[in-house]
Amino acid sequence: MIEGPGGREEIPVVRESGMLRLTLLGKNEHARAFQRWVLREVLPSALHDESQYGEEKLRAQKDRASRRSPHHVPRTTLRRGG
DSSP states (O other): OEEETTEEEOOOOOOHHHHHHHHHHOOSHHHHHHHHHIIIIIHHHHHHHHHHHHHHHHHHHHHHHHHSOTTOOOGGGOOSOO
16 A cells, blocks of 8 residues: 555555566567567577676686696695594
């Protein structure tokens, strides 16, 4: 309930996840256009950006590793007590 100019009003609230679910499962013209846009532009772009980020991260890790001393032992390989 919210207080509006005409008094108290009840308004429906839709969460973002619910709106996306309805839109992605919708059968009307607007929902279909949204589905095409997400599948043809948004997801491919996001996946491409993520793969580039992963490649850059891997390159940076290799670069850092190559600058270390040849006798450097990464912490993850050290074991305690044995």
